[in-house]
Amino acid sequence: MSLLIANSLTKTYNNSGWFRKHSPAGKGVKDLSFVLEQGACLGILGESGAGKSTLGKIVLGLLPPDSGNITFNGIDLYQSDRKARKQWRRDIQVVFQDSYSAMNPRMSIRDIIAEPLRNYERLSALEEQKKVAELLETMGLSPQEMTKRPKQMSGGQLQRVNIARAIALKPKLIVLDEPVSSLDMVIQKQILIHLKQLKEQSGISYLFISHDSMAVHYLADQIAFMKNGEFVQLAGGSYHAHDLLG
């Protein structure tokens, strides 16, 4: 069974208030269908406003689609009961583009990384500390960073912290919504290499959203191009994709 199956997902943002009942053609996503296998990476490539983040939010269970459905391990994300939801929530994690705003500025790095652990696992303070230190080390950061606040770290370091939080629960799928777009080239590369290693070692799947075709080609096994909320062409492998971009 495939890990994630999306079936003609459609979501239109309803900007009409009481006084703007009939706004022109709404923005969002239209009729998106795709399949993502365990251990694979689907790249979503498209320009700004194409609807990539909207798709990401639907996959994360944060934004109910107007029509269509999406199943994860055979469970419909938007029809599931409390218990099932608690399970798939654990298996689908996220890394957002803006590393700083993805963290509560009042919390320490330790608290940030430990949040998913506290929600799902009963760890003693010592176990938790060990686990957080491990995660930081996996991401190439020193465990000493634990006591810092987000403000005291660089964008690249913060994005590593975000990834550490995303992998803390050993999820099956991570939605990467432009995880490296706001970083400089050298750091981008380091983080992409890291993500690739993670995927190869743990068999995690990615939905990798980006507008940078180089990055997508590096990480993705399969690429979908998005324009105005629709998939324009589904290309298997980087060769085709390259052709399509001209």
Added chain:
Amino acid sequence: MQPKLIVSLTLVMLIVVSGLLAPWLAPHDPNLVDLSHKLQSPSFSYPLGTDQLGRCLFSRILYGTRVSLSLAMVIVLASLGVGLVIGCLSGYAGGWVDHLFMRASDAVLAFPSLILAIALIAVWGAGWKQMAIALVIILAVYYVRFVRGLVHSIKTETYILAAKVSGTSPYRMMVRHIIPNIVPPLLVVVTLEVGWVIMDISALSFVGLGVQAPTAEWGAMINDGKSFIRSHPRLMIAPGVLIFIMVALLNLISDSFSESKGFGSPLRRKLKPRVTEH
């Protein structure tokens, strides 16, 4: 900390402590009528002189401080509590719950708050309890609106989405992410509000709707002294000056809170307008 904050906090503490220690600091019983000593000028045994019934003005002001400040604190805290709970629920849940509370509060907000307080007291009868309840109800509505606005703007932050994806429950979301981030702007408003409430209490007591004679309270004391405004203006000036100082100090504190680090957030610009209009 800024010097402004330290100085004004110290002065407020001084006033609060002297109110608390009134029974020990006051040279006389504040309600002891002694017509043989009426309308005396300040002297060693009567630091601010006496009023038309021979009561020690200084002692009355000390005791009045207790009444005014504790009433103001209780009223603000109670309405803040209600506002926080309903505001968080309404702002976070959204949907029909939100709609319900907002329409209900619209109805209350259509009236100037002091007029509404007077109307409520007119129905329930004059007295400090009725006044306190009326003010709590009205203020709570304002706090609901304010808290809801803050929650609303925080709830779409990326870190809230990230926490949700991490499996954080709505309750934890409130306690760990939302409330800590609305406390600073709330503190700015609450300090200011205590000042406003002191004025409300005084105003209502001045017109005889709030604290009743013979209890000493700043507004009620101004009312007591108003017949002697020409011959013995100090009867009104003394409590009046104290109200002025207290409100000014609270404004200063609120100001320095809003200027200090940690309060500097995109939320700050929302604080500029007063929460309640008087």
